[in-house]
Amino acid sequence: MTTTRPARTDLRELPGDAGLPLIHQSWDFVSGRLTTSRARFDKHGPVSSMRALGKNWVSALGPDAVGEVLTNRNRVFDSGPGWGFLIGPFFRRGLMLLDGAEHHSHRRIMQEAFTARRLAGYLEPMNRTITESLAGWPEAGMLAFYPSIKQLTLDVATNTFMGAKTGVDADRLNTAFVDAVRAANAFVRFPVPGLRWSRGLHGRTTLEQYLTPRIAAKRAGDGTDLFGALCHAQVEDESFTDADIVNHMIFLLMAAHDTSTITLTSMAYYLATNPEWQDRCRDESLALGTDTVAYDDLDKLVALDLVMKEALRLVVPVPGVIRRASADTELLGYHVPAGTFVAANLWGVHHFEEWWPDPERFDPGRFADDRREDKVHRHAFMPFGNGVHKCIGMYFGGMEIKATMHQLLRRYRLSVPDGYEMPLDWSSLPRPRDGLPVILHRL
Numbered sequence: 110m111t112t113t114r115p116a117r118t119d120l121r122e123l124p125g126d127a128g129l130p131l132i133h134q135s136w137d138f139v140s141g142r143l144t145t146s147r148a149r150f151d152k153h154g155p156v157s158s159m160r161a162l163g164k165n166w167v168s169a170l171g172p173d174a175v176g177e178v179l180t181n182r183n184r185v186f187d188s189g190p191g192w193g194f195l196i197g198p199f200f201r202r203g204l205m206l207l208d209g210a211e212h213h214s215h216r217r218i219m220q221e222a223f224t225a226r227r228l229a230g231y232l233e234p235m236n237r238t239i240t241e242s243l244a245g246w247p248e249a250g251m252l253a254f255y256p257s258i259k260q261l262t263l264d265v266a267t268n269t270f271m272g273a274k275t276g277v278d279a280d281r282l283n284t285a286f287v288d289a290v291r292a293a294n295a296f297v298r299f300p301v302p303g304l305r306w307s308r309g310l311h312g313r314t315t316l317e318q319y320l321t322p323r324i325a326a327k328r329a330g331d332g333t334d335l336f337g338a339l340c341h342a343q344v345e346d347e348s349f350t351d352a353d354i355v356n357h358m359i360f361l362l363m364a365a366h367d368t369s370t371i372t373l374t375s376m377a378y379y380l381a382t383n384p385e386w387q388d389r390c391r392d393e394s395l396a397l398g399t400d401t402v403a404y405d406d407l408d409k410l411v412a413l414d415l416v417m418k419e420a421l422r423l424v425v426p427v428p429g430v431i432r433r434a435s436a437d438t439e440l441l442g443y444h445v446p447a448g449t450f451v452a453a454n455l456w457g458v459h460h461f462e463e464w465w466p467d468p469e470r471f472d473p474g475r476f477a478d479d480r481r482e483d484k485v486h487r488h489a490f491m492p493f494g495n496g497v498h499k500c501i502g503m504y505f506g507g508m509e510i511k512a513t514m515h516q517l518l519r520r521y522r523l524s525v526p527d528g529y530e531m532p533l534d535w536s537s538l539p540r541p542r543d544g545l546p547v548i549l550h551r552l
């Protein structure tokens with residue numbers, strides 16, 4: 110039997126178009142318009158070429174193409190050089206920016222900080238920080254939810270990750286994270302004072318200066334927070350150097366902070382606009398009978414888990430994943446030359462009606478055991494990615510989100526003004542343009 114090899118194509122022969130003169134698809138790319146539209150899929154199919162930010166790209170759309178990039182069977186789609194182009198100067202040598210044997214070895218060591226025993230240990234200080242942070246919220250009235258919950262997750266990150274209250278440092282660190290993350294989509298990609306790229310570099314320096322002097326004390330301590338856990342993590346004879354710890358901490362703080370913030374924000378929005386689901390989640394939390402959730406009780410918050418999954422589907426916190434081909438390869442039969450950047454779109458995976466019925470509708474029941482719409486395709490639901498770079502903080506993030514929502518729902522009823530629809534800015538990680546005005550009613 111003979112097999113037909115797919116035709117070898119030059120990148121220029123892939124479906125695609127040149128876009129605008131000079132800037133090509135750069136503006137669509139950095140504005141997030143390219144990420145959150147299916148027009149390219151309709152016009153060019155799952156694999157197409159484009160030019161943005163001075164580079165040749167392949168756009169991978171839909172679960173087949175994105176799944177193939179992330180599972181990376183031929184080990185040619187490298188994460189480090191891919192992400193490195195967008196965020197390397199700000200998050201260099203973070204776990205997601207390593208590949209191959211080095212990534213494997215660092216991931217094995219880091220895994221020691223994410224065991225069930227470690228997670229259970231993080232939950233108690235996490236719960237305490239959430240309680241303290243919520244105590245500062247108003248009893249009732251309008252609250253800009255996004256900045257308030259961002260402050261709360263920052264408090265959780267600094268306390269649970271570093272075991273320290275940052276006090277006056279909190280604002281400085283918050284600005285540093287935000288600047289470093291937003292620099293990824295800078296249009297001008299070299300330092301010009303006041304512009305995104307330059308602010309990102311400054312943010313990185315601020316984080317290094319905060320962490321480095323604290324390592325010695327963490328190594329000497331008993332290490333129950335994540336910073337301490339990284340300082341003590343060891344597999345056989347391998348452990349992290351001081352430089353590794355700073356690099357990993359900066360990346361972890363970023364990876365945990367914005368993703369949890371946007372997930373809590375979209376959950377609050379959907380709970381406020383779907384009171385029946387809000388009641389179901391609150392009833393479960395009230396039934397637990399404790400102000401703070403215990404590690405063994407997390408699985409009892411079944412409705413909250415469904416709501417979290419649906420919020421992650423609709424407002425995927427990491428809407429796209431970047432790789433670069435280290436050698437000539439193929440993607441769904443199309444030739445991808447070495448050196449090509451690949452944008453694997455997670456937003457589309459969650460929003461195309463070929464795989465999700467009524468995709469824009471908030472319907473957490475689609476994840477319930479009797480429906481499991483996510484099972485329609487192996488790669489239909491990937492908010493945490495897939496393959497060797499799949500999110501190491503998936504359970505940590507889920508724990509933080511549920512622990513926060515548990516306390517929030519026992520304390521408040523949430524609503525939004527009539528007819529309100531949350532406007533999202535997708536130019537970096539998604540966030541509400543208006544901060545999400547939520548009306549709090551104290552229970």
Ligand code: HEM
Nearest residue numbers: 204205364365368426427430492493494498500501502506
């Ligand atoms: C809702 C919350 C979160 C979402 C949606 C999320 C999403 C993701 C995604 C999509 C990736 C894969 C990126 C790629 O393949 O290029 C990833 C990787 C990663 N995430 Fe998360 N994340 C979340 C929370 C967290 C938390 C809480 C932490 C740490 C405490 C964390 C740490 C990491 C790390 C270290 C990686 C890189 C893993 C590797 O390269 O081996 N994430 N995350």
